[in-house]
Amino acid sequence: MADQDNSQNRLLTIRNLWIEGQSEDKWSPIIKGVDLDLNRGEVLGLIGESGAGKSTLGLAAMGFTRDGCRISEGTVEFDGIDLRHAEPGERRALLGKRIAYVAQSAAASFNPAHKLIDQYSEAPVVHGVMSRQQAETDATSLYGQMQLPDPGQIGFRYPHQVSGGQLQRAMTAMAMSCRPDLIIFDEPTTALDVTTQIEVLAAIRTIVKEFNTAAIYITHDLAVVAQMADRIKVLLKGEEVEEADTRIMLSSPQKDYTKSLWAVRSYARAEQGDTDKGTPVVSVRNVTAGYGATTVLDDVSFDFYQGRTVAVVGESGSGKSTAARVITGLLPPSSGEVLFDGKPLPADYRSRHRDQLRQVQMIYQMADTALNPKLRLRELIGRPAQMYLGLKGKALDERVRELLSLIELEPDQYIDRLPSELSGGQKQRIGIARALAAEPKFIICDEVTSALDQLVAEGILRLLDNLQAEFNLGYMFITHDLATVRAIADDVVVMQRGKVVEQGRKAAMFQPPHHPYTELLLSSVPEMDPDWLSNLLEARAEAG
Amino acid sequence: MAHVWRMIAQRLALGFLTLFVVSLLIFGATELLPGDFAEAILGQSATPETIAAIRRDLGLDLPFHTRYIGWLSNVLQGDFGKSLANQQPVIELISKRLGNTLFLALYAAAMAVPLALILGILAALFRNTVFDRMSNALALTSISFPEFFVAYILILWFAQTGYFPSIVRFSPGIGFGESLYRSFLPALTLTLVVTAHMMRMTRAALINLLASPYIEMARLKGMSPMRVILRHALPNALAPIINVVALNLAYLITGVVVVEVVFVYPGLGQLMVDSVSRRDIPVVQAVALIFASAYVLLNLTADVLSTLSNPRLMHRR
Numbered sequence: 058m059a060d061q062d063n064s065q066n067r068l069l070t071i072r073n074l075w076i077e078g079q080s081e082d083k084w085s086p087i088i089k090g091v092d093l094d095l096n097r098g099e100v101l102g103l104i105g106e107s108g109a110g111k112s113t114l115g116l117a118a119m120g121f122t123r124d125g126c127r128i129s130e131g132t133v134e135f136d137g138i139d140l141r142h143a144e145p146g147e148r149r150a151l152l153g154k155r156i157a158y159v160a161q162s163a164a165a166s167f168n169p170a171h172k173l174i175d176q177y178s179e180a181p182v183v184h185g186v187m188s189r190q191q192a193e194t195d196a197t198s199l200y201g202q203m204q205l206p207d208p209g210q211i212g213f214r215y216p217h218q219v220s221g222g223q224l225q226r227a228m229t230a231m232a233m234s235c236r237p238d239l240i241i242f243d244e245p246t247t248a249l250d251v252t253t254q255i256e257v258l259a260a261i262r263t264i265v266k267e268f269n270t271a272a273i274y275i276t277h278d279l280a281v282v283a284q285m286a287d288r289i290k291v292l293l294k295g296e297e298v299e300e301a302d303t304r305i306m307l308s309s310p311q312k313d314y315t316k317s318l319w320a321v322r323s324y325a326r327a328e329q330g331d332t333d334k335g336t337p338v339v340s341v342r343n344v345t346a347g348y349g350a351t352t353v354l355d356d357v358s359f360d361f362y363q364g365r366t367v368a369v370v371g372e373s374g375s376g377k378s379t380a381a382r383v384i385t386g387l388l389p390p391s392s393g394e395v396l397f398d399g400k401p402l403p404a405d406y407r408s409r410h411r412d413q414l415r416q417v418q419m420i421y422q423m424a425d426t427a428l429n430p431k432l433r434l435r436e437l438i439g440r441p442a443q444m445y446l447g448l449k450g451k452a453l454d455e456r457v458r459e460l461l462s463l464i465e466l467e468p469d470q471y472i473d474r475l476p477s478e479l480s481g482g483q484k485q486r487i488g489i490a491r492a493l494a495a496e497p498k499f500i501i502c503d504e505v506t507s508a509l510d511q512l513v514a515e516g517i518l519r520l521l522d523n524l525q526a527e528f529n530l531g532y533m534f535i536t537h538d539l540a541t542v543r544a545i546a547d548d549v550v551v552m553q554r555g556k557v558v559e560q561g562r563k564a565a566m567f568q569p570p571h572h573p574y575t576e577l578l579l580s581s582v583p584e585m586d587p588d589w590l591s592n593l594l595e596a597r598a599e600a601g
Numbered sequence: 602m603a604h605v606w607r608m609i610a611q612r613l614a615l616g617f618l619t620l621f622v623v624s625l626l627i628f629g630a631t632e633l634l635p636g637d638f639a640e641a642i643l644g645q646s647a648t649p650e651t652i653a654a655i656r657r658d659l660g661l662d663l664p665f666h667t668r669y670i671g672w673l674s675n676v677l678q679g680d681f682g683k684s685l686a687n688q689q690p691v692i693e694l695i696s697k698r699l700g701n702t703l704f705l706a707l708y709a710a711a712m713a714v715p716l717a718l719i720l721g722i723l724a725a726l727f728r729n730t731v732f733d734r735m736s737n738a739l740a741l742t743s744i745s746f747p748e749f750f751v752a753y754i755l756i757l758w759f760a761q762t763g764y765f766p767s768i769v770r771f772s773p774g775i776g777f778g779e780s781l782y783r784s785f786l787p788a789l790t791l792t793l794v795v796t797a798h799m800m801r802m803t804r805a806a807l808i809n810l811l812a813s814p815y816i817e818m819a820r821l822k823g824m825s826p827m828r829v830i831l832r833h834a835l836p837n838a839l840a841p842i843i844n845v846v847a848l849n850l851a852y853l854i855t856g857v858v859v860v861e862v863v864f865v866y867p868g869l870g871q872l873m874v875d876s877v878s879r880r881d882i883p884v885v886q887a888v889a890l891i892f893a894s895a896y897v898l899l900n901l902t903a904d905v906l907s908t909l910s911n912p913r914l915m916h917r918r
Contacts, residue, residue, distance in 0.1 A: 124812075148823075149824070150823060151823065152821055152822060153821065153822035153823035157821075158818070158821040160814055166817075166818045167815060167818075168836075168837070169815070169837060169913060170837050170910075170912060171832075171836070179819075179832075180822045183823070215912040215913070217912070218916060
C-alpha cells in the first residue's frame with residue numbers, strides 16, 4: 058500500500074480535495090474531500106459511473122480544472138510542488154513535460170489543422186527538452202514501440218488520415234514525448250472497438266512499464282482497469298468508496314456499492330425454447346445497400362420472430378445500423394427486399410402505409426438527442442398514440458399514464474416533465490415508452506445501452522425483457538458489446554464489413570467452434586481476471 | 602491538388618454564369634428606370650418628335666432582346682460603348698475611377714484587416730475582461746453611426762485642425778506617399794466602418810473553438826494562452842474569418858458612395874450615382890457589371906482560401 062512507502066518514492070499526494078462546479082450561478086461540490094496517493098511507476102485505476110467525478114479528479118491531479126469548476130479546498134502536491142497555488146507559468150512548465158494527459162477521444166483531441174508530428178514535437182520543443190530534429194527521430198522510435206504501421210511516415214499525416222485506434226496510440230506516444238513522471242489516461246479506449254482496444258491496452262501497458270511512468274487510469278470498465286492498474290480506487294458521486302490493490306479489490310470488494318458494480322455482468326435472461334416457428338415478423342432478404350458508390354451492406358439476409366431478440370453484433374463500420382435504416386425504410390436498398398409478416402414492405406418509408414410504419418419502431422443510442430427537448434413527456438409519448446391510434450383527450454391521457462407505469466416511472470410525478478429534468482437512464486426509458494406507444498410488433502434497439510452506466514444499462518435490459526414477454530415483441534438489438542448480447546439475446550447475427558459471417562442460437566454462438574472473426578470478437582472482450590490480457594497476448598503470439 | 606484546381610475551374614464557370622444572369626438583371630433594371638436619356642437631356646424642351654429622333658439615333662427604339670444581345674457581344678469584346686452624356690468611351694471614363702476606387706479600398710483594407718484580426722485575437726485571448734468589453738463597445742459604436750456622420754466627425758477633428766485635407770484631389774504626377782496622405786480621411790472612415798464586423802467575427806470564431814477537446818489538450822501540454830489561440834485555435838477558425846473579410850472587401854469596393862460624396866473622392870460610386878441621375882445607361886451598366894464581378898471574384902477567392910486552410914479538404918484519406 059502507498060502509505061507504507063517512504064516519502065522519496067511518493068510522486069503525487071492529494072489531500073482532502075474539494076472541487077465545485079458552477080451551474081446557474083450556484084456552486085455545488087463535484088469532488089467531496091478525496092485523498093489520493095501515487096508512487097513513482099505505479100498505476101492507479103480510478104473507476105466509477107458517469108458523474109462520479111473521475112475526470113475532474115484526474116485533471117485536478119494536473120492542477121487543472123475545466124471552465125466553470127474550481128478547487129475550493131485541499132492540496133495537490135506533485136513531487137514537492139504545490140500545484141494548487143503554483144503560478145500559471147510554473148504549472149505550465151510541468152504540464153506536458155512532467156505530467157501528461159491522454160484524452161478519451163483522440164480523434165477530437167488532436168488538432169485537425171496540424172500533422173501528428175507537429176503536435177508530437179510541440180511539447181518537447183516548447184519545453185526545451187529536445188530540438189525539433191531530435192523530436193522527430195524520437196517520435197519514429199516511439200511510434201514503432203506503439204506498434205503503429207510505418208512509424209517513420211505516419212507522423213506526417215493529418216489526424217483525419219489515421220484510424221481511431223492508431224490515433225489513440227499516437228496520442229499515448231505524444232504524451233510520452235517528454236518522458237513524463239505521470240500520465241493521466243482518461244478513458245483512452247472507451248471509444249474503440251473491442252479488437253482495437255486490445256492493441257491499445259497492450260501498447261499502453263508496455264510503454265508505461267518500460268519508462269517506469271506513474272499513471273492514473275480512469276475508466277468505467279472494470280475488466281479494463283483490472284488489466285492496467287496496480288491499485289484501484291472506486292468513486293461514487295465525488296466521494297471515495299474504497300481503495301485496494303487490484304487483486305484484493307477484485308476478489309473481495311468490501312462495500313456494497315463495489316459489489317453491485319461487480320455483479321452487473323452476471324445478468325442473463327432465461328433461455329427460450331424454439332419459438333421461431335411460422336412466419337417471421339420481419340425478414341431481410343438478400344439486401345444490398347450503400348451510400349453513393351460505397352456498398353455498406355452486401356447481400357445480407359436474416360429473420361426476426363415475435364417474442365424473440367436477435368442481437369446484431371460487429372465493429373463500427375460493419376453495417377449494423379445501415380441494416381436498421383433499410384428495415385425502417387430510411388435507406389432504400391439497391392437490391393433485395395424487406396418482408397413484414399411475409400408480405401414485402403415498400404423500400405422507401407414515404408410509400409409505406411401508416412399501419413406499416415406503426416408496426417416497426419426504433420429506440421436510439423443517444424436518448425439525449427432523440428427526444429425533443431421542448432416537449433413534455435405527455436406530448437413526447439402521447440404523439441405516436443395520437444397519430445397512429447387516434448387517441449384523444451381522456452383516453453390519450455390514460456394511455457400515457459399507463460405507458461409511464463410500464464416503464465416504471467410514477468405518472469403523476471413525471472407526466473409534465475421536460476427531458477432535461479430526467480437522468481440518462483430515465484430518458485432512455487422515455488425512448489422505450491415512445492416506441493411502445495405505437496403498439497408495434499417489432500422494435501429496433503440501436504446501441505440503446507452503450508451510452509449508459511452498467512447499473513443503469515442493466516435496468517434498461519431487464520425492462521426490455523419484461524416488455525417483450527408481456528407484448529410478444531420482436532427485437533432487433535444492435536450492439537458491439539458482447540456482454541449485452543450474453544444478457545439479452547436469443548439469436549445472434551455477427552456482421553463484418555457489410556456481410557453476415559455467422560448466425561445462429563446464442564448458446565451455439567458462445568460455444569466453439571466459431572467463425573474466426575467471431576472468435577476474435579469473443580476473445581477480445583476484457584475479462585475481470587487481471588492476468589487476462591497477458592495470457593491472451595501470449596496465446597496470440599504463439600498462434601502467430 | 603488536382604481536386605482543388607477542378608474546384609477552382611468549377612467555381613469560375615459558376616461565377617461566369619452568375620455574371621451572365623447579373624448582366625441580364627442590370628440590363629432589365631435600367632429599362633425600368635422612369636424616363637430615358639432622351640427625356641433627361643431634352644428636359645423642358647422635349648417634343649415627341651425630338652425625343653423620337655434622339656431615340657432613333659441612339660438605337661433606343663429597338664426591341665429589348667436586340668439591344669441586349671448587341672450590348673453583350675460588345676461587352677464580351679471589351680467595348681462598353683460610349684457615354685450618352687459626353688460621347689467619351691465608357692472604358693476611358695471608368696478605368697481611372699476604377700483605379701481610384703481600388704486604391705481607396707486597398708488602403709482601407711490594409712488598415713482595417715490587420716487591425717480587426719489583432720483586436721479580434723486579443724479580445725478572444727482576454728475574453729470577458731475590461732479590454733474585451735472596451736474593444737467590443739468601441740467597435741459597435743463605430744459601426745452603429747452612419748458613415749457620413751463618422752466622416753464629418755473626422756473632418757471636424759482632423760481637417761478643421763489642418764492635419765489632413767477634407768477634399769481629395771488627385772492632381773497628375775503626385776507621388777504614392779502624397780496620395781496616401783490626401784486620401785487618409787476617407788480610408789480611415791471606411792476602416793472604422795468595416796473593422797467591427799471582422800473583429801467580432803474573428804473573436805466569435807476563436808471563442809467558439811475554445812471549448813474543443815484539442816484546445817484543452819494544448820492547454821494540458823502546458824502551452825501559453827497566446828500560443829493556444831494563435832497556433833491551435835486560429836488555423837481552425839480561418840474559414841469563417843476569410844469569408845467575412847471577403848464580404849467586407851467587396852463592400853469597400855462597391856458600397857462607398859456616401860464616403861466618396863462626402864470627401865468628393867473621384868471613385869466609381871460617385872460616377873454610378875451621377876450616371877443614374879443623368880440616365881447615362883451605358884456607364885451605369887458597366888459600373889454595375891464591375892461591382893458584380895468584384896463580388897463574384899472575392900467570394901471565389903474566399904472559397905478557395907477556405908479550402909486551402911482546411912487539411913481535411915486538401916489531403917484526402
